[in-house]
Amino acid sequence: MASWPESPRLIGTSIPRLDGLAKASGRAKYPSDIRPEGLLFGVLLSSPHASAKVKAIDLEPAKTMPGVKAVLALATAGESTIFYQGQEIAAVAAETEEKARDAARAIRVEYEILPHVATERQSAAEGAPKVFPTGNTRAARAQTTGKPDEAMQKADAVIEATYELPVITHVCLEPHGLTAHWKGPDSITVYASTQSVMGVANDMVENLGLESANVTVLTDVMGGGFGSKFNADTWGIAAAKLAKEAGRPVRMFLDRAQEHQLGGNRPSAKAKIKLGAAKDGKLVAMVAETSGTGGRGGSNFPLPYVYKVDDRSRAHTEIFVNGGSARAMRAPGHPQGCAVMEAAMDDLAAKLGINPLAFRLANLAEADMVAGGVNRTDLYKEQVERGAKLIGWDRWKPRGQNGDGPIKRGLGLALHQWGGGGAQDKQVACIINPDGSVELRSATQDIGTGARTILAVIAAEVLGLEVGQIKSNIGNSTFPPGQSSGGSTTTPSMAPPCLDAVEKARDELFKRIAPGLDAKPEDLSLKGGKLLVKGEEKATWAQACRKLGMMPVTATGVFGPGLASTGVGGCQFAEVTVDVETGVVRVKKIVAVQDSGLILDMLTWKSQVYGGVIGGLNYGLFEERIMDEGTGAMLNPDMEMYKLAGATDIPEIVVDAYDTPEMRVRGVIGVGEPPTISTAAAIGNAVANAIGVRVPKWPMSPMNVLDALAAAEGKA
């Protein structure tokens, strides 16, 4: 049975990603960069209206435009209903992108415009037009544990507040899309910007009536998905259909506005929380009424999140709006649950006059057991201690004591949790060629997590080679089944079968060459690029492989027990300054402490944490999908008024890997989601600490900060 090496040479060290230089220098070809011979450019025509019926579609004007090779209706006249601005109407393929755009505009669509609800407020208003025949809201029955109302009576301090987070979108740098290239009448190769080559292949098979064997989906590198790119999507299928009709490959990627409007989003969250605690700082009761919108989808989030409140009730109401549908986004639900719960915790600690750090630790479950007999509460305690040191928590002062001038300084923290376990049904193939080259194959992909590099690290470790000697071939749907990149599952799903495959291949290699060396297979070992027999150098790696003759070694690895695990904790600390005369928040420093079992490559691991923190910083400070009630349109479907951090907005980020012997024996756990969860929460708490007033609405924009200050002044 495979196990991780006890004193590894490469695993856990900092190894640059294999495609890092190509990416940083612009040489890497992303799916949207692929230009097969004869390529046509596809453009998607989307609905300008948020709510309408499609009465008629006339494609003729587009068909006769110069350079147009194929046109396809995606909506059906007389049948299709438009639920949000940006919804798919038709698609065009032409010689240039400009010609395709002109042609798409020439398509005549007749709409019966219907009334819309663009915001939660509009949707919940009396007499509002209905998104679903059943109405605009769906209220779940309150879930009650214990006797919250009674318990609340006994609380020494109670806060009651409403916190809100807006809908944000994924803003993938490379928009959703693919290039479809038919290789024959029944066979297609697709270059997709996806986090699931197998998902896209499956969609092609199902929608185009193809045989799986005739569909190849390739994703060498890709420009971000964050949970929104698991499928071919209507426009991807449209590209394949247009390509078939035109007899030429078609490239179809959303434009930036469409990317915001229909590429997916993270639901909003609103939480009215009543939280009570006893004098000694123990939570006694929580009553929460929450809501959110995921367009026409769900918006639920976990509460009371990482804390223990025995007597509690929670009622969540889904609100539907005429806006693009939510898709999974980095740690679905957790950032919202974390932000509202941590805000309530902080406000209650302030009311009690207790240090918020101690207050948090006092309200964790005694035993929060996760896989491998690990008590996460113990982890949190150590992680918070480490984080406190790194941020300088000893400088923490209560609200309202953080500077005499207009610039106030504040500290905040928040805790988070995630699963991050792997699937157990994935495979990796390892091929050792007689020329000494080593290839790994799997139908998983690297969405930036470092999957390609990590698999190579494992192979190099086992074979005594350098990482650069391993060809890590992923992003190909025809390879052995691999994991979709979501939920922090890729590495824990793929590392175990990779280890198994490489060990099997190594053992097979030993078996085949041992006789020629007058040795037994068990006498052989590999080290530093050399083959050893009974510990003595006998051949170089290349010489050893040459002994294979014409026949490469191939082995397929599967999941094995004990190699991966699930269940992580983490905490983040933020230091901010707030100019109370302008409302401008500057984040000075973020400390992120994170466990995730055995870390395979410290560099790509840290890169995930940096990326998670930066995403969380954007959520905390800048991002907001702004919908217009008058027109139902998104007002900021761009990267200008939809604000995102630039290089100068990024603070010092200290990443502390909670990488202890106890964690390493747990095996591999994913880290994609956890580090993005608590950043916005920590920033919100640091702002409250700095200015002495809770800013109840994210993002922490000058408008929201100044409005909160004005409201507090009005009350005072």
Added chain:
Amino acid sequence: MKAFEYSSPTTPEDALKDLAGPGTVEALSGGTDLIGRMKDYVASPDRVVYLKDVKALAGIAEKSGGLEIGAGTRLVDLSADPIVRKRLPALHQATVEVGTPQIRNMATVGGNLLQRPRCWYFRNGHGLLGTKDGKSLVREGDNRYHAIFLTEGDALFINPSSLAVPLIALNAQATVVGPGGERTIPVEKLYQVPKSSDDRELTLAPGELLTKVTIPAGEVKNGFFEARQKQSHDWPLVAAAVGLKMNGDTVGDGRVVLYGVAPIPWRSEAAEKAIRGKALTRETAEAAAAAAVEGAKPLSMNGYKVALVKTTVKRALLDAAGDRYWEEA
């Protein structure tokens, strides 16, 4: 974008000929505003006249009448100019804070002054006043970035030019040439409040060319402060520039101009009155700040801009006085 005819003249005379039409014509300078509008079909000119090959339009020169800044001068060159940096810190500061380095490398002074409003209703195709079925989308909708002065009227967008603010504070004059010859007007007079959706917010007639702005000679103490959410790649929310002719230690004649609060660069006469004859102290600055918000009528979402007017006016004055009390130690 709609297909268009393109010309690339090399002299102002030829540029004027090309700008005369036929059809709708737009001048193209750095293109950072116009190209975006064309891509979004907010502007669909029949002809585009490229100005950057008109070398006579670019450059900064000190003349007897003052400092002349060609309309074709790139913002990056303006921000690097030693005279501007030394004597006109308000203009320098406003320039270096525009957009991003990439934008400043392309954008020009003329284009900056004559760029069209960023109002998201205008940019989403609802016209300059942002109306639908005769109703103001701005008033009813998301107006967080809109005006707080002159809001009784129909024009609720804000003038987008950061440079206009210090230039007006410095009493800069704009030179405009057209078919009828040359005229010089205060930079302020480049702008007007449109009365109807057919009006423009710019006073330049079609076919006219802005050739330069001139900052009159003479010592003017000046200062600038802008409040902006992000450090880069962002617009000011509100900014203020001041240009002060001093009488010894007190303000003789002073100008206080605001960005982000009205459909035109907003001269605060109340603030100007509040500083006249006063020494440049914190007290004076507070008084000017309080005066500057008189008459503000915020829309449904932008009440926060009132606080920003106070802060930016106060800080622009104290910036001129060298008292940057808000900077972290």
